Amino acid sequence: MTTRTHDALPRPAWTPSAAKPPLSARMMRATWRGLPARRHRVGWEPGLTVPAADGSPLVTDHYFPRDEGDFPTLLVRSPYGRGVPWSPQYGILFAEQGFHVILQSCRGTGGSGGTFDLWRNEAADGLATVNWLREQPWFNGTLGTVGPSYLGYVQWALALDPPPELKAMVVQVGLHDPYALFHTDGVLHLENALAVGAGMTYQHRGMGPFIKATLRLKRHLSDIVTARPLRGAYAAGLGQEVPWLDDVMTHPDADDPYWHGASAGEAAERPGIPTALVTGWHDALVDQTFQQYARLRAAGREAALLVGPWTHTSALQQGWPEVFAESLAWLRAHLCDDPSELRPTPVRVHTGGADATWQDLDAWPLDPATTSWFPTADGHLTRQPPTDTAPLAAFRHDPADPTPSLGGPLLSLPAGARDNGTLESRDDVLTFTGPLLTEPVTVLGAVSARISASTDTGHGDVFTRLCDVDAAGRSTNVCDGLARLRTSGEDPAHVTVPMSVTAYRFAAGHRIRWQISAGAHPRYAPNPGTGESRVDAGEFVPVRVTVHADSALMLPYGADERPH
Numbered sequence: 001m002t003t004r005t006h007d008a009l010p011r012p013a014w015t016p017s018a019a020k021p022p023l024s025a026r027m028m029r030a031t032w033r034g035l036p037a038r039r040h041r042v043g044w045e046p047g048l049t050v051p052a053a054d055g056s057p058l059v060t061d062h063y064f065p066r067d068e069g070d071f072p073t074l075l076v077r078s079p080y081g082r083g084v085p086w087s088p089q090y091g092i093l094f095a096e097q098g099f100h101v102i103l104q105s106c107r108g109t110g111g112s113g114g115t116f117d118l119w120r121n122e123a124a125d126g127l128a129t130v131n132w133l134r135e136q137p138w139f140n141g142t143l144g145t146v147g148p149s150y151l152g153y154v155q156w157a158l159a160l161d162p163p164p165e166l167k168a169m170v171v172q173v174g175l176h177d178p179y180a181l182f183h184t185d186g187v188l189h190l191e192n193a194l195a196v197g198a199g200m201t202y203q204h205r206g207m208g209p210f211i212k213a214t215l216r217l218k219r220h221l222s223d224i225v226t227a228r229p230l231r232g233a234y235a236a237g238l239g240q241e242v243p244w245l246d247d248v249m250t251h252p253d254a255d256d257p258y259w260h261g262a263s264a265g266e267a268a269e270r271p272g273i274p275t276a277l278v279t280g281w282h283d284a285l286v287d288q289t290f291q292q293y294a295r296l297r298a299a300g301r302e303a304a305l306l307v308g309p310w311t312h313t314s315a316l317q318q319g320w321p322e323v324f325a326e327s328l329a330w331l332r333a334h335l336c337d338d339p340s341e342l343r344p345t346p347v348r349v350h351t352g353g354a355d356a357t358w359q360d361l362d363a364w365p366l367d368p369a370t371t372s373w374f375p376t377a378d379g380h381l382t383r384q385p386p387t388d389t390a391p392l393a394a395f396r397h398d399p400a401d402p403t404p405s406l407g408g409p410l411l412s413l414p415a416g417a418r419d420n421g422t423l424e425s426r427d428d429v430l431t432f433t434g435p436l437l438t439e440p441v442t443v444l445g446a447v448s449a450r451i452s453a454s455t456d457t458g459h460g461d462v463f464t465r466l467c468d469v470d471a472a473g474r475s476t477n478v479c480d481g482l483a484r485l486r487t488s489g490e491d492p493a494h495v496t497v498p499m500s501v502t503a504y505r506f507a508a509g510h511r512i513r514w515q516i517s518a519g520a521h522p523r524y525a526p527n528p529g530t531g532e533s534r535v536d537a538g539e540f541v542p543v544r545v546t547v548h549a550d551s552a553l554m555l556p557y558g559a560d561e562r563p564h
Contacts, residue, residue, distance in 0.1 A: 016043050017043055017045040019044045025087035025088040026088070035093065044062070044063055044064075045061065047061070053128045054114065058106075058107065059112045060104040063100070063101040064100045070140050071100050071138075073099065073133060074144050074146055076101060076147045077129070078106060078154075080151075081203055081204035084207055087103065091103050094146070094328070100139070102129070118200075119153065120261075144169065145158065148172035149285070152174015152175060155174070156267045159273055168273065168274050169275040170275075171278070172278040173310075173315050177263040177291075186254075186484060188249060188252060191405070191410060191522045192412075192523070196411065201242055216237060216239060225522035229536045230535040231246075234249075252534070265291065268301070269298070275304075276303070276306070276327065277293055277296075279305075279310075280319065281307060282310065282415055283311060284312045284415075287500055289305075290501050304330060305364060308322060309350045309352055311409070312410075328341070329341035329342050345360040347362070348360050352478075352504045353505040353507065354505045354508075371554070372554050373434060377393065381514055382434075386549040386550055389550040394545065396427070396544050402521035405521055405524070407420075408520070408523065420465075430515070433511050433512070443556060446500070447500065447554065447555055448496055449499060449552065450495075450497075450552045451497055452492045453547050454492040454493065454545075455485055455544065455545055458487050458488060459529050460487070460529065460545055461485060462497060463480065463482045464481060465480035466478045466555070468510055469512075475513055480515075482520065483498075485545070514553045518543065526540070
């Protein structure tokens with residue numbers, strides 16, 4: 001695409017607004033500790049109008065350093081409004097450090113015109129905003145982007161056809177593929193879908209309406225997630241119908257034309273924009289972040305990766321000092337030619353478990369050897385491969401009384417690591433536990449399970465989880481995954497279940513545990529056991545799942561880390 005340079009035409013005069021940022025934003029800013037010292041006072045131009053690609057007005061706030069100087073610009077586009085926490089967290093903090101910040105409401109949100117349509121307008125509207133920036137007297141032609149979650153998606157969308165001014169991106173706990181946010185292997189992420197629906201419908205209206213909507217959803221959650229059929233049941237909890245939410249819930253197939261053009265992952269494969277990525281081990285989007293990093297590195301892009309002990313929300317709360325410092329260092333390096341705060345290695349991960357610590361790494365993945373653990377009929381895990389493929393253990397899963405979800409990578413609370421004792425005491429949960437570890441074992445990389453299982457209905461799911469059992473017998477989840485089972489007769493199906501990535505150190509005196517069930521509700525919509533659509537099924541049929549001896553839990557650690 002073509003653009004004028006800022007030296008080609010004289011800039012019109014600009015008189016900075018005398019307005020201060022909103023009081024609520026300044027008060028929240030004053031509560032934060034452990035952040036870099038302020039370099040500039042901050043000015044605020046609220047309620048600017050930027051034409052979208054179709055001419056709809058996009059309401060935009062401009063935060064700026066109230067000092068003389070030539071400052072780069074950060075573009076932050078959001079469907080969640082422009083108030084707290086976005087105004088202090090992105091508007092004030094980055095303007096304090098020497099950036100113009102454009103905080104803009106996406107089409108159909110926060111007072112902007114048009115209709116919000118999940119993902120479809122973000123690339124065009126982002127480019128339209130850059131066109132507007134080119135005409136601003138304070139814009140010096142150097143642009144970066146920053147933001148979390150859907151604010152990460154709009155960055156990838158802009159990078160599909162990147163304007164020449166775009167010099168750096170910081171994607172924090174962000175997605176590039178909306179399908180993967182809502183589905184795994186055709187299975188609806190029910191709880192996350194409802195959380196996204198509430199957030200995108202109400203958060204841009206202000207904190208009061210959003211809190212009220214969240215409490216209403218919580219009151220109605222049990223009725224919604226157990227409704228038969230599931231289709232449309234969310235309306236009682238959200239207070240209205242949400243057309244795009246209906247669409248994502250009723251299109252479980254990744255190859256459905258509905259999803260064509262949704263993923264912006266190709267942007268990571270194109271040369272050019274240095275990109276920093278931030279996620280947490282219990283972030284609902286952690287797998288997407290690792291996919292982004294792999295694609296960036298394969299394309300030879302300059303990239304950095306920070307992975308902390310966080311969930312999707314805690315990365316922006318408890319983890320914010322580290323996340324902000326990482327983001328600021330990257331943006332200064334690539335927009336201000338100041339690499340002084342960059343860390344020396346491209347990857348920094350927090351290793352959880354025993355002696356939790358940060359590690360700086362030259363690469364990811366490290367490609368360690370894979371160690372397989374096999375289940376036994378007496379509930380143990382062994383390194384000894386099985387001698388046959390016979391049935392090993394079985395359980396009955398009733399979708400009308402489904403196995404509950406507990407912790408893990410959720411958008412809502414309670415996410416993260418939890419005591420799994422109550423869950424593991426259920427009759428519809430199998431556990432296989434390894435021997436007492438005589439020395440620590442560090443698992444670093446992608447965890448997976450090879451499941452060999454049969455069902456009596458031909459239709460089922462398998463949910464598999466890695467846990468750490470301490471000396472007192474407390475079982476804590478590390479990572480997990482789910483896949484569908486499609487079986488015929490008594491013959492087992494063979495599926496590989498990705499269980500996400502981790503960096504975790506099992507202490508000496510602990511045990512490795514493998515947990516297997518047929519669901520995690522309401523995190524995932526239950527399998528009705530009949531082959532019907534999960535959102536349209538009115539009848540649920542219990543399923544008996546039989547696990548066979550040739551199943552295996554596969555952990556990434558090398559020979560020197562293997563327990564003796």
